[in-house]
Amino acid sequence: MTLLTYKDRPVEIAPGETVLDALLRAGVEASYSCRSGNCQTCLHRAVEGTPPAESQKGLTDAQKALGFFLPCICEPTSPLVIAPPDDAGAAMEATVREITPLTDDVVRLRIETANFAYRSGQFLELIAGDDLRRHYSLASHPEEDPFLEMHIRLHPNGRMSRYVRETLVAGQKLHFAGPRGTCFYEGVDADQPLTLIGAGTGLAPLYGVLRDALRQGHRGPIRLYHGARERKGLYLTDELQALAKARANVEYIPATLDLGANVAALALEAEAPRAAHSAFFLCGDDALVNRLKRDLFMSGASLKAIRSDAFTPAA
Incomplete structure (x- = not known):
C-alpha cells in the first residue's frame, strides 16, 4: 500500500518528509501558516491508518479520536489515507424508516443504512437535491439503535422543512453525507461532572451524548438542561424523566420562557x-452557544472542556 494517499490519489513522500511538504510538492492546495504545529491551519484527517502521536499535539481528545492531525509536523511511518478536515466523504443512500411529530413544529426522522460508523452527538448533511442540503445532529446511538435519528424543526418557509413535511414518506430513499463534528463523549473523565445545555432541537445531540455517557459508565453527576419558548416546545420529557429516575447521577432540568425560566441564565x-x-x-x-461559552469560560471552565454544536439557520 502507498505510504500516503490523499483522498483516492497516491502521493509520493520521501523518508523524513512531512505530509504537508509532500502534499504541496504534489500540487495539492493545502492551507498552512506556521509550519510548526501551533496554528492548526493545516489540519487534516486520517480516514485510514493512525497518525503519529506527535502530529496530534495540542488537539482535543475528540479531534484525536476522529483521526485529525497536523500535516506540517507529521512524518508517517505507516500507511495513511487522508482528507481535508471538512470533507464529509461520498454521499450514501438511506431508507426512511419513520417520520413522527415530537412537538407542533419538530419531527423525528429515522433513516436506515448499512455499515455507517459515527459517534452519538455528531451531525449529518441531509441531501434532498444538489442545491438543498442541511446539517442535522444525531440523537441515536450506534450500538443501541438500528437507525439514524434526527430532530428536524419545521420552519414555515423552509425549503428542507417543506421537503420533509410534504415529500418524505416511510420507505423512500434519500442521501446523506458525514458524519462530522466533535460534540461527542470521547475524552470525558468518568468521574467528572458532566453538564449538557441546549434549547429546541439542540436536545438531539445532547440526548445522544447522555446515552453514550451512561453506556460507557459515567460515574460523575450528569445534568441536562433543555430550554424552549413554551412548555409545549419541550419533548422527550418522559424518556428523560425516566432516565433521571432510574439513574442516581442524572438530573433533568427543563426551562421554558413562558414559565419565566431562561435556560442559559438558569444553567449559568x-x-x-x-x-x-x-x-x-x-x-x-x-x-x-456563544453566550454560554463566554460566561462559562469567565467562570473558570477550560475551553478544552467545552464542546459545542451551534445551529446556524439556512439563508
Whole structure:
C-alpha cells in the first residue's frame, strides 16, 4: 500500500518528509501558516491508518479520536489515507424508516443504512437535491439503535422543512453525507461532572451524548438542561424523566420562557460555581452557544472542556 494517499490519489513522500511538504510538492492546495504545529491551519484527517502521536499535539481528545492531525509536523511511518478536515466523504443512500411529530413544529426522522460508523452527538448533511442540503445532529446511538435519528424543526418557509413535511414518506430513499463534528463523549473523565445545555432541537445531540455517557459508565453527576419558548416546545420529557429516575447521577432540568425560566441564565447560575471542574456540551442557536461559552469560560471552565454544536439557520 502507498505510504500516503490523499483522498483516492497516491502521493509520493520521501523518508523524513512531512505530509504537508509532500502534499504541496504534489500540487495539492493545502492551507498552512506556521509550519510548526501551533496554528492548526493545516489540519487534516486520517480516514485510514493512525497518525503519529506527535502530529496530534495540542488537539482535543475528540479531534484525536476522529483521526485529525497536523500535516506540517507529521512524518508517517505507516500507511495513511487522508482528507481535508471538512470533507464529509461520498454521499450514501438511506431508507426512511419513520417520520413522527415530537412537538407542533419538530419531527423525528429515522433513516436506515448499512455499515455507517459515527459517534452519538455528531451531525449529518441531509441531501434532498444538489442545491438543498442541511446539517442535522444525531440523537441515536450506534450500538443501541438500528437507525439514524434526527430532530428536524419545521420552519414555515423552509425549503428542507417543506421537503420533509410534504415529500418524505416511510420507505423512500434519500442521501446523506458525514458524519462530522466533535460534540461527542470521547475524552470525558468518568468521574467528572458532566453538564449538557441546549434549547429546541439542540436536545438531539445532547440526548445522544447522555446515552453514550451512561453506556460507557459515567460515574460523575450528569445534568441536562433543555430550554424552549413554551412548555409545549419541550419533548422527550418522559424518556428523560425516566432516565433521571432510574439513574442516581442524572438530573433533568427543563426551562421554558413562558414559565419565566431562561435556560442559559438558569444553567449559568447553577453551573458557574463548579465550572472549573466540569465538562460541558452546548447545543442550540449561535447566540445561546456563544453566550454560554463566554460566561462559562469567565467562570473558570477550560475551553478544552467545552464542546459545542451551534445551529446556524439556512439563508
